[in-house]
Amino acid sequence: MCAVDGGGKDAAPEGMVKRKMEKIMTSTIIETAKALSFKTDLEFYNISSERAMKTIMAVVGGSSEEHxxxxxxxxxxxxxxxxxNWRIARYSSGYNQDNFIGVKTPFLRWDDLxxxxxxxxxxCRAGAKVDEFDCQHVHVGIADFDAQQIAxxxxIVYRNEELLLSATGTLDQVSELDIMRTDPEFMARLDTLKPLTLESLNIAWFGEPYAYPDPIYCNEIGYHxxxxxxVWRDQTVEFNFFFGSTDPSEIKSNIQLCLAIAARARTVTNAEAKKRSSCGVGCTKAAMESFLLDVGLVGPEFEETRSYLLKRLPGPSNHKFRDSDFAQERNHQEDRTSSESARPEGWLVKAARYIEETARAWFD
Known part of the structure; x- marks a missing residue:
């Protein structure tokens, strides 16, 4: 066996094993994300609630009721x-008066995107518009998550908060959207919880046990x-750092990001608690691409998603798994498979299979 870069006979498979593990982890995260449920709240103006109702019903079918x-x-x-149940509410005492509506989707799945x-x-075709005060909220279902996975x-969000807010364009506008940054004091309390249970998580968030077991409306604690x-009402975690949009692909991309973050949280034992340094030169395309790699949003399937999450960030692209790399590697694998199909398996192939099976057992 030839040595590679002076690494001895074991150096050659080491890089292959690392790449194999990265691919397995990425596949596991996306498989988990695609199994999660979500719902989203969308805000629009310039359209009445009745017109929005008729528009939605024309797409999804069914019947309607007014309350x-x-x-x-x-x-x-x-x-x-x-x-x-798709819910359309008109807030006649709110911003833009009769023209301001909120659309709440039911629980949906990846295939419903x-x-x-x-x-x-x-x-959008019916007249719906958004401005700088409209938001998109994404709720991810966490009914099967334990307290540690919710934490x-x-x-994950707290550590990458400024990067995520920069990528979504809301870093300097969070206060205008009536949304607060993550409370460092809460995160400090969270870091000391031993053992971490849903009850201790509740106390850390609300300040007393099950203070709001069924919060019909959010108080100021909820607007982060x-x-x-x-979590204690409909078993969801809410992501509130997106502007409103009339671009269907951007709305989809925001949801995929939230699902990927939740899936990543479910596949790690403990997420790193150290917060990234404040943004500046650090909030770049390369930094965001590294984060997207960590949550599995790589490859041709998520090219559009990445384009939305990178467009507001400065700097060149430096993604280690560009789409061309995926295509070249896939073609190489297909060529290698066809050329090796007639040969008996070598020890390296058997070792790679064993590593893959073992890793899948760990992540499952």
Whole structure:
């Protein structure tokens, strides 16, 4: 066996093993992300709640109902062909008066992203617009997460907070969106919780046990860029650092980012607690690409997602897994497979198979 870079006979498979492990981890994260549920809140103006209701129903089918809980609020509910509830609320006492609406989707899955894009496109054609005060909120279902995995979501966002806010364009506008940054004091309390349970997590967040077990409306505690306020109501973690958009692909990309973060949190034992240094030269395309690699958003499938999350950041691209690299490696693997299919397996092939099977057992 030839030595590589002076590394001896074991150096040759070492790089291959590392790449193999990275691919397995990436695959595991995305498989986990695609199994998660989510719902999203979208804000628009220049469209009435009734027109929005008819537009959504034209896409998803089903029936509708109107509710008027008080003199200021008009709510339309669309029950789609699958029985899921799409909720459209008009806040007549709020910004833009009768033209300001909020659309709350039901719990959806990865395969429903295309349907959601069709809904957003239809609303846009019907006149819906957004401005600098409109937001997108993403709720990721965490019913099957334990307390540590929920805490991991908080740590991942907190550690990369300025990078994420820079990538989404909300770093300097968080206060204008009535959203607060993650509270360092809460994160310090979270870091000391031993053992970490849902009850201790609740006390750390609210200050007393199950203070708000069913918060119909958020109080000031809930309005953070990453919030666990609804863990005890509908078993979701809420991501609040996105501007509103009428671009269906951008809305999809934001959701995929949140699902990938949650999936990453579920596949690690403990997320790193150390916060990145403040942004400046550090919030670059290369830094964000490194983060996207860590949460599995690599390869041709997520090219569009990456383009939205990188477009606001300075600096050149320096991604270690560019799409061309994936294509070249895939072609190389196909050529190697066809040329080696007739040969008996060597020890290196057997070792790689063993490593892959062992790693999958660990991550599963």
């Amino acid at each position: 008027r809980p008080d003199e200021f609020l008009v709510v339309w509910e669309v029950f789609d062909a699958a029985g899921r 295309e349907l959601l894009q069709e809904v957003v496109y239809a609303l 991991n979501i908080m740590w 860029d990453i919030s666990i306020h609804y």
